[in-house]
Amino acid sequence: xxxxxxxxxxxxxxxxxxxxxxxxxxxxxxxxxxxxxxxxxxxxxxxxxxxxxxxxxxxxxxxxxxxxxxxxxxxxxxxxxxxxxxxxxxxxxxxxxxxxxxxxxxxxxxxxxxxxxxxxxxxxxxxxxxxxxxxxxxxxxxxxxxxxxxxxxxxxxxxxxxxxxxxxxxxxxxxxxxxxxxxxxxxxxxxxxxxxxxxxxxxxxxxxxxxxxxxxxxxxxxxxxxxxxxxxxxxxxxxxxxxxxxxxxxxxxxxxxxxxxxxxxxxxxxxxxxxxxxxxxxxxxxxxxxxxxxxxxxxxxxxx
Ligand code: GLU
Numbered sequence: 001x002x003x004x005x006x007x008x009x010x011x012x013x014x015x016x017x018x019x020x021x022x023x024x025x026x027x028x029x030x031x032x033x034x035x036x037x038x039x040x041x042x043x044x045x046x047x048x049x050x051x052x053x054x055x056x057x058x059x060x061x062x063x064x065x066x067x068x069x070x071x072x073x074x075x076x077x078x079x080x081x082x083x084x085x086x087x088x089x090x091x092x093x094x095x096x097x098x099x100x101x102x103x104x105x106x107x108x109x110x111x112x113x114x115x116x117x118x119x120x121x122x123x124x125x126x127x128x129x130x131x132x133x134x135x136x137x138x139x140x141x142x143x144x145x146x147x148x149x150x151x152x153x154x155x156x157x158x159x160x161x162x163x164x165x166x167x168x169x170x171x172x173x174x175x176x177x178x179x180x181x182x183x184x185x186x187x188x189x190x191x192x193x194x195x196x197x198x199x200x201x202x203x204x205x206x207x208x209x210x211x212x213x214x215x216x217x218x219x220x221x222x223x224x225x226x227x228x229x230x231x232x233x234x235x236x237x238x239x240x241x242x243x244x245x246x247x248x249x250x251x252x253x254x255x256x257x258x259x260x261x262x263x264x265x266x267x268x269x270x271x272x273x274x275x276x277x278x279x280x281x282x283x284x285x286x287x288x289x290x291x292x293x294x295x296x297x298x299x300x301x302x303x304x
Pocket of ligand 1: 221
């Protein structure tokens with residue numbers, strides 16, 4: 001019985017169109033997903049020019065933007081395996097900022113990039129910018145630039161619903177904890193909780209599969225990500241304790257492209273002012289049970 005229910009949950013987590021796959025328990029309503037009619041429609045600034053940005057100029061010539069994202073983070077960045085369509089709060093941040101830069105939603109190509117590969121993807125020009133639960137910090141700022149922040153998350157823990165021993169990071173000694181390689185939560189456990197048995201995979205969805213099949217005792221990353229997984233399988237998993245870090249989400253840009261960074265800051269600010277940010281939040285990440293907060297102040301730091 002147990003194995004069967006886990007298999008069903010795994011199948012559901014792998015399929016973004018969860019409602020169509022019937023992830024709800026028998027008789028319960030289907031899992032909520034972003035609804036197109038609740039999403040804002042962004043005004044495309046057709047006359048926009050950004051001659052000082054080499055990234056923008058190349059994208060303009062090419063005719064479309066290439067934006068790095070995640071494809072397996074519920075309500076943040078999800079790719080529907082059948083249609084290939086991306087959805088979630090980060091995806092909306094990408095669409096609203098692209099519109100301000102003169103690119104309509106059809107003129108975005110999303111490219112999935114794992115946490116460990118973000119800096120290289122930006123440095124190699126594989127992507128124009130990156131929107132995917134990307135924490136701004138001093139170390140990363142040596143390699144890439146960041147517009148924003150546009151959201152403040154905090155590190156948390158996801159465990160199986162019947163787990164009673166783990167309430168916070170202090171309970172991780174001797175427990176197996178899973179996180180994504182190259183992420184700030186991975187680094188924090190390694191540095192501050194060395195008694196935990198830490199394992200790393202490319203993505204958090206692999207960690208969640210491992211949690212549901214009893215290979216690990218907990219998954220750690222940002223609360224925003226964990227709450228999404230828990231919301232999709234509330235009978236199987238829960239988020240425990242209080243956030244134990246601050247993870248300000250930024251839009252990653254090539255380090256020297258300050259014109260692009262500042263244009264993205266302007267775009268974020270305009271969309272926060274006109275209500276699009278809040279509307280987008282409520283239609284996506286809001287579905288994992290988080291009320292729309294006030295966005296954090298944007299940090300237009302000087303070129304370095
Ligand atoms: N926000 C954290 C980070 O940037 C964790 C989420 C992620 O890996 O994308 O490392």
